[in-house]
Amino acid sequence: MTGRRLLAVHTVLIYLFLYLPIAVLVIFSFNAARQTAVWQGFTLDWYRRLAADGRLLGSVRNSLLVAGITTVIATVLGTLAALALARYRFRGRGATDVVLFLPVILPEVVMGAALLTFFGAVGMRLSLWTVILAHVVFSVSYVAIVVRARLAGLDPSLEEAARDLGAGPFETFRRVTLPLILPGVAASALLVFTLSIDDYVVTSFVAGVGATTLPLHIYSMLKLGVTPEVNAVSSLLLAGTMVLIVMAHRLMQTRRDEP
């Protein structure tokens, strides 16, 4: 009995550790004080200011745009790469496998510097597109790894059965393989979105004109001190993410309930 109580206490402590900072962030977005550490009463002022702050909102828009486009491109490319590596034998397969892992292990600073040098060498002007390209480069690997893990646990006889029943390669993929690996694909898409939206290091190297993302904007506010406006925008992003997660969860459940 005491063991169970201890376990409960332990669980509560872990959750506090995980979520208390986020709770503090949200609470202080309603703080009347300009400084982020002292409570001086409730206000909605920072949300009002946020609504009027064109540059901050512009950076949020840039971040959402980059994360959205990166997610689509990286998920498609990564899934295709995973399929190729798991299902086909071809020359250079082993090398491709290793190379695909590299961006995951490579320190971000190295990746950022390398990309900037590359863009400089080929004369590609820095813009929002170079940011998206850079994000795709580091996220494709994550997708490939996650989807491959899912593919590895898949029974190949299901695909064989589909082919036996007369389905072409594309139909097999669309009606058998894809639905089976979908949870893996969805999970990797979420992962890519998260990686992309909060990336600072690589982005700071390759961002060009009109490409200030939210993390860049927040870091650049450090010179004058971060205001609770940042707490406000973070709280809104948090709320948005939670809605997305709940929706994704619901979607998965209804799917599972279907016969």
Add this chain to the structure above:
Amino acid sequence: MRRLALVVLIALAALALACGGKAPEKKLNIYIWTNYLPDDVLADFERRTGIHATVDTYDSNEVLLQKLQSGVADYDVVVPSDYMVPILVSQKLLLSLDKARLQGLDNLDPRFLDRELDPGNTHSIPYLWGTTGLGYDRTKVAAPLDSWSALFDARYKGRILMLDDPREAFGVVLKLMGRSLNETDPAVLRQAADRLKAQKALVKTYNSSDFANLLAAGDVDISHGWNGELAELAAKDPKRFAYVVPKEGSTLWIDSLAIPARATHVEEAYAFFSFLLEPEVAARVVNGVHYAGANKAAWDRIKPEIRNDPSIYPPEEVLDRCELLKDLGPATQLIDELWTEIKAQ
């Protein structure tokens, strides 16, 4: 499936059009610190000139340097801090300014012109400036502070915050010793280090990023720090907080306007500088960003509460004792070594 392919194709075509179409419209790409340019000032510039401006922000001079070095960043206006200007000039990353294309240069305060950071202002013009000083809690100190000696006062043991920055920390002691911030004599630097070592027992923490918050939260009562955040704190709650540039003098920093060597909208950049040099506009910038501006002709139009705020515009005789931090060459290494000794003690 064919429909999907068509949609993708159309999307790609639209994308190519959006990227490739070179509109002849007038543009200006500004790369600047956050909160350095009030939105209404920029909107006014766009309205008056018909130039469409894009503003991006950076968080350190090093990021700016690296972007300009890449050769593929399309910025037309940048705002490097004092020590970065000579570095950018030496790497030929800034355009040599054609003064004939700038109106209102004589509106600038001569005190900020022709400084060591850019002799003759061949590549930059001063924009905003500030100081390093002391922020403190009035309710916790005996009398208003006016000297760096407060940071060495045993009465404030455990309630002092020092910037975690070797040049600034040595600057405090060097100024107390009546020396220059840019002292390079190893004997003097060792002497300064000894005083910093002795001071360590009094210091609660060394911190360069969060000092104003720690002061506001009451974790420390006296904080060494840059004026931006500390002055803001003092302006918000003047009964409790104050910011002062100590009478011995301190660090002065100047952020300047410059045009990258590879800028493509040079004409527009000159128009923007001339616009910012107008006294009326310069005053609106200062009133909006709460930093001191380098435009002398703007003085009468600056709000009295900013103009008369010694934390933003320190008294003349104090400012005269302030210095810009210079690159010290080989002495930098000695300072770093001594600083490591102090911190590791």
